[in-house]
Amino acid sequence: MDRPPPKGRGAALLAKRLQMQKEEKAIGVEPEAAPEEEPPKPRGRAALLQKMREKRMSKPGGEPESKAEPSPSQSIIPESKEKIEQITKAVSEISFSEKDPVFFKGDAGKPIQLSANHIKLSLEKDRGVYEFEVKFNPDLDAKNKRMKATAIVMRELGLPKVFDGGNVLYLPRKIVDTTKTFMAKLPGPDGDEEIAVTIIYKRKKNLAERECLHLYNVLFKRIMHILLYTQMGRNYFDTNHKFLIPQHKLEVYPGFVVTVDELEDGLMLCLDTQHKVLRTQNAYELLGELRSSNPDPRRFKELATANIIGSCVFTRYNNKTYTIQDIAWDMTPQDTFPNRDGEAISFIDYYKHQHNIIIKDINQPLLINRKNVRVSGSADKVERMVCLVPEISYLTGLTDTMRSDFKVMKDVAQYTRVTPNQRLQALRVYLDKVKSSKDAQQVLADWGLKIADDTLKMPGRQLDNEVIYFGRDQQFQTNNNADWSRATGENQVTGPVDMTHWLLFFTDRDKKYAKDFADLMCRLGGAMGCVIKQPRPVRLSDDRTDSYMKACQENITKDTQIVVFICPTMRTDRYSVIKKICCTQIPVASQVINSRTLSNPQKVRSIVQKIALQMTCKLGGTLWTVRFPFKGWMICGIDVYHGGPKGGSVCGFVASLNESISRWYSLAIFQEKELSDYLKSAFTKILEVWKNTNGHFPSKIVVIRDGVGDGQLDHCKRYEVEQMESVLRELGLDTKICFVVVQKRINTRVFSISRDGGCENPPPGTVLDHTVTRRHHCDFFLVPQNVRQGTVNPTHYIVLHDTCQLKPDQVQRLCYKLCHLYYNWPGTIRVPAPCQYAHKLAALVGQHIKKTPSAQLADRLFYL
The missing domain is CATH 3.40.50.2300 (Response regulator)
Known part of the structure; x- marks a missing residue:
């Protein structure tokens, strides 16, 4: 089996070894023949050091010099150190060049001026993220001592740092070319201990690397704390400026999602407004209401379990959120648990001494939160249980009853439904806060960062409006409303x-x-x-x-x-x-x-x-269609519903059957993961149905996959795409596949700049395929629907695999056309119709049917 070529330090070592072999061949030194049986050889750096030592001890004829065995006092460490420094220097001289950005830009449609919620971050020259290795002599096992020693050295150098107490140190400047040793004094019980701290230069990191982007996100996390924003979950909220909705016992906290990423046009800060809806009612009050309305203990516990388990609570004393997995009916705040010193302390005493909170009801049950956490020094995760007191655990989010109440949703929407102008104004207020804060500016200056004064402005395109075709060749020309509900009542259906x-x-x-x-x-x-x-x-x-x-x-x-x-x-x-x-x-x-x-x-x-x-x-009929400029193509949609029977998932797989892309064949597949395990058999079945319906196999297949996050893209390409390609190889088909991933849960917002300089929602068909797109993906943003209230959410498309060699305009236009074909709504929808059909199928099977539907219904949209 062929091994992949070495990368990073391995590549440097291999290059060094080959260079030494060339020099030795030039003077007549031949490598020794390996014995037939030999003990296991050292690997990596140790193998290279041993090989170089053997070569230096060899004579020109190839025989080793006769040397006595070295005594324990005759150490070879100085020679090894010299070689290590040579290797380290060779590694540091390797150029880690960044990949060029991938451009996937079309030109169809009319130009439109756009803005986005991305702020440009510029980096000073010769600044960035430099990786160093840290060694201590004598070696320090305690993490806190390692951090103290490193902090002393960095304080003397006057540099900020990111160091987790291990061996890897990140600095904003290159302080040494190879290695350099500094001395640090650590106070101890027996006096100051002198520690030699050796800093070894590794490389300058690419901005797009995970550790580098993580570091920049950590910097903005510090800035959010400096600006007095409180972290709730992953986002940050202003707890000092909340909006009260007393008639519904709700309060709304405004906040931001803050992420840094390396995009096509460089380092960008994505800043989007968010809102957190909290209930002024705590879990104890909810339990009281349920108990008073249901005095039967068994019925009360059933209702309490249904209303609380799975909900998210917020604890104001530490500004943290917890998901409730269980209710401990046999535990109360009087119970004890071991503290850090190993002594037993009751929950009542803990909250009194730690948070100055007095628990009133000492007999209330406790709420249980379980999560898996990593233990220091181990790669395995262990389950950690957190017990919460209902009296101080406030409920978050809206219940299903609240969501179905028009008055509640209308009152909440007054604060959460933000227009484009209001959203941009909030972003500018945040930028002003950063500019006026000396501490925030210092955090940026330490790492050579400078934030732009305003959001990005860039050109975009609006695709032409589609023509909807009904029965008897009746047509309807859509406009920027992207709605043809009236036309459906005036025209006959196509099938x-x-x-x-x-x-x-x-x-x-x-x-x-x-x-x-x-x-x-x-x-x-x-x-x-x-x-x-x-x-x-x-x-x-x-x-x-x-x-x-x-x-x-x-x-x-x-x-x-x-x-x-x-x-x-x-x-x-x-x-x-x-x-x-x-x-x-x-x-x-x-x-x-x-x-x-x-x-x-x-x-x-x-x-x-x-x-x-x-x-x-x-019943298998069709309602309307749009014109597609191709023949013999099959369009597929895939989505996954989680929470299926026995904790598994249900994958919905939907494929078109005719030239007008109006009839569909649907399969539901039970699986255990988000990424589909059984696509091979489903894809084979769908190809057979296509051939039986049309008399031949499709010439091209476009698969639109929903529900894949950024961290799963590579796995999806290697796993799901490969399953489909293997089916085509087994059938001996020359059919090409274009695999497109759709992402809805994104933080990017796109605004259209109006004539008066303000911002509004862009019209349907707006495409943005440059500047804020991914640096190393063929991707674009599409706004397919018309939104009159709030801010529209664009949809992100990533062309993950394409043997069809489709042009950007072709993929963009196809995705926009497919947004017109969802028969449950006479207008455009946010995702292509096959994805929405797959979503509806998977949700119906996962929530209600929980069995594989009958094959007799597969050629109809029975799940609408």
């Missing part, structure tokens, strides 16, 4: 399906809604271009789950096209049972409707029309 055999389930209380719904469906059929007949009504005596199960088993036949359920309330357990029956046991398309949505007579027509369009898709 109508007659509904002649369908069932309508309802209870007595919803009898009128059911009749009106059926009549309206029949009238809408003509406008859609299909025939919709009256359904066969099935009246249920009650709304128990068992009644729905029994009714399905007794009434659904092989001729049934689709079943519709009008439910009096939305209950997750009932919905799960209906979907499980209709997707696995008796495979048939199903539609579940909450009767409340049919209660408003002013909106009922538009609502029923959307339901009719959904039902058409679930």
Whole structure:
């Protein structure tokens, strides 16, 4: 098996060794023949030192000099030190040049002036991050002594440092070419101890390297603390300027996400406003409410578990957040735990002495947080349990009930929904704070950094608006609203399906809604271009789950096209049972409707029309399409839902089946990781279905993958892409693959600069593919939808693998077109339609069905 070529110090050692061999050959020295059997040889630097020593002791004829064995007093350390210094010098002279940035820039569309929430960071000449190795003589085992000795030396040199107490030291300047020794005195019980601190130069680090970027992020973390921002989780918030919403027992903290990265145009600071929503209610008060409304202890514990486990709490005494994994009903604040000295102390005494907090209820249960942490000196992680007192643990975030309450969300949105101008103003206020703070400026100056006065401004492009095609070649030209909801009611669908055999389930209380719904469906059929007949009504005596199960088993036949359920309330357990029956046991398309949505007579027509369009898709029909300038291409979408059965994940894999990219084939795959394990079999199956449908294999395949973070890109390329390529090799196909990763959870914001100099949300189709894109990836940002309130979130696309050799304009235009094809919304969406279909499929299977859906439904969008 071929080994990869050596890198870094290994490459330097190899080069040095080859140079010595050339010099020896020039004077006639031949290498010794290795014996047939020999003990294991030393490796790395030790092997090189031994080889050089043997060469120096050799005679020109190749025989070694006859020397007596060295006595213990005749040490060879001085010679070894000399060689080490030579090797170190050779390593330090190696040039670690940075890779050139990758450009993936298109030119289609009309120009538009843009701004982004990135601030340029400039680095002074001959400044950067220099890596050194630190050695101590005598050797220091204690980490605190190593840090003290190094701090003394750096204080004398007047340099800032980043040193974790190990062997690696980072400095902003190159203080020595090879090695240099400094003396430091450490105070001890027996007097001062003199320590020799040797600094060995390694290299200047590239800005894009992980350790280097981590260091710059640490610097801005210091600046956030200097500016009195409080860290909550990963972000920083201003706890002194919170917004109170007393009517809902909420408070909102404004803050920032601060990250430093090496982008296409250099070192950048990404600064985005964030908000943290906290409840003024603590966990103890919530438990009290649940106990008073449910006096039965068993029912109370069930509700407490459902409401608290999995939630995030905030402890004000240390400004930390914790996720609750359990409730210790058998523990109270009276219980004890060992402190740092090993002595037992109760939670009551601990909070009183450490934080001056008096616990009022000494019998309340404790909340449990578990996390895996690294232990000093070990690579393994150990589980650490944190016990929290509900009385001082404040709930964060919004409950599902709050999210479904329009008034709550409207009041919260007054503070969290920030316009582009407000967002930019907040960024400028932050920059002014940094400029006016001497301490913050000193942190930047120590490392040769200078921050720009304002955000970046750069040219972008807006792609042309798409034409939507309906049935009978009817067309609709979209505009900057990117919405064609009215056109869907005025035009026929592209692939109508007659509904002649369908069932309508309802209870007595919803009898009128059911009749009106059926009549309206029949009238809408003509406008859609299909025939919709009256359904066969099935009246249920009650709304128990068992009644729905029994009714399905007794009434659904092989001729049934689709079943519709009008439910009096939305209950997750009932919905799960209906979907499980209709997707696995008796495979048939199903539609579940909450009767409340049919209660408003002013909106009922538009609502029923959307339901009719959904039902058409679930029967294999199509609604609209856009024009694609290619033939024989297959478009795939992949997404993963976490929290599937037995803690695993569900991967949704969706692929197009026709030239107009309007019919889809869907597979759900159960797996144990985010990166798909079973793509090979699913990809093979989809290729077979494509061939059976079209008579040939696709010429090109574009895979759009959602849910891959930056840390998983390389793994995804080696693992998922390779599975697909291996399938094509096994089938002997010359089909090319373009693999694109979609990222939604990003901090980059893009603004359009208006004529008056202000900022607003960019129009749909806006593309930004330079300056703030990744330095070593083919990527771009796309704004596909129109947002009237708040600030739009662009979508980040990374072309991870491309044997199709598509141009930037082709990839960008294709992704934008696919954002028009999600049949659950008559407008553009944030991600391409196949990704959203894969997301819906994986979520339905992972949350409700929890089994592989029937293959009879695979060629329909049964999960809309």
